């Protein structure tokens with residue numbers, strides 16, 4: 076598969092399938108793994124990085140751990156292509172920087188991706204659509220085992236998997252769930268709900284727009300502790316808390332629908348109208364409007380577009396995706412024009 | 425309002441982070457916000473966390489000897505670690521064990537791994553089990569750091585005894 080082929084496919088995590096996908100966008104599990112004694116990537120010399128890369132690559136080829144996958148050498152990709160992979164959530168922004176002796180392995184359905192020589196020698200990631208940590212865990216556990224048959228990991232029975240950063244030591248597992256919580260934001264309950272979650276040693280992050288209104292209304296909840304608790308335990312804990320957040324959001328949506336349906340319909344249709352007719356639009360406004368439209372689609376207020384198309388637009392309107400669609404780099408003021416055109420085309424029936 | 429990170433562009437995005445009950449508000453420009461959001465799952469407020477630890481403040485406050493502890497495998501010094509927040513290799517966990525123990529406990533509330541174990545049989549043992557010798561060496565460093573020289577001399581003698589024993593064992597093994 077070539078990198079440009081990705082442009083014409085919808086990432087698995089954007090399909091809007093899987094459990095509770097009206098509220099949960101995606102579930103992700105990431106493992107950090109390192110080679111024994113070889114210096115971690117940030118501390119390694121060029122030669123040491125090169126050795127680690129070729130050793131890992133060889134091990135992966137012989138492990139036969141994936142059926143259809145593509146190997147990307149970061150140094151061979153343009154900056155736009157690297158940014159493109161970041162926007163698709165296949166790798167971190169960190170991985171796009173200083174690309175020398177870094178690589179990315181992606182399975183062709185974009186569920187599994189493995190960063191080589193990021194902060195740790197290996198960062199294995201499984202990304203599923205909807206609320207599906209259990210399935211992500213099943214997949215990553217299997218892949219990790221297969222790679223480990225060919226590659227010895229830095230591990231101690233006292234401290235578990237040894238990582239470059241002590242915040243990851245132990246299981247070296249980060250499980251995270253991306254939630255869309257527009258109704259909790261609209262009803263001004265989100266602060267309270269998330270405060271409660273934060274008390275349970277989970278990390279929450281959200282991007283807010285100007286003023287009190289949130290842009291995108293996306294929140295990511297993930298585990299903080301990696302040492303002293305088994306993987307299934309950590310996952311079980313997140314699942315039970317997320318279930319409560321989902322119940323609150325569902326309740327807030329129900330309230331909006333029963334008590335103030337006209338306001339809700341007006342908001343969602345106006346947002347949809349703007350997206351369908353704008354000739355210039357910033358990424359901030361795009362996020363905000365798409366979020367409202369997504370709510371409208373989930374609640375059945377807007378019926379002439381599916382959730383998959385809306386989910387995809389969040390990613391397709393990002394800078395690197397826009398530039399790849401255009402086939403050329405455009406200055407940021409022109410980008411607003413290009414973005415508006417792409418949205419109009421995608422929303423046309 | 426200007427961006428909190430670059431201080432150049434107008435801040436249009438207002439980011440709120442809640443980590444372990446602590447709310448942080450940041451006003452960012454679009455460029456810095458994009459970086460921040462892409463990075464958000466990568467690190468978990470490590471800087472703040474380290475700054476908040478008594479033993480993890482300014483390097484200048486550390487006794488000189490402690491700063492000089494070095495990993496013999498990768499050459500990273502303890503002060504390098506404090507500066508970057510990143511270890512240099514798997515063996516650093518052994519080299520800085522006495523320092524890492526309280527740190528890991530502080531971060532995770534535990535210092536004993538529970539969960540997955542490698543599927544490949546480990547050929548090299550890393551950090552575990554903690555040998556008596558390593559423990560004594562850590563003790564010695566602490567004694568010197570706190571200028572308890574009498575205690576240090578005692579520990580040094582004990583270490584010499586242990587090293588002699590270990591050498592003997594090694595010889596016996598080789599002869600076999």
Ligand SMILES: [Zn+2]
Nearest residue numbers: 427430453456
């Ligand atoms: Zn800025």
Ligand SMILES: [Zn+2]
Nearest residue numbers: 495498513516
């Ligand atoms: Zn080291």
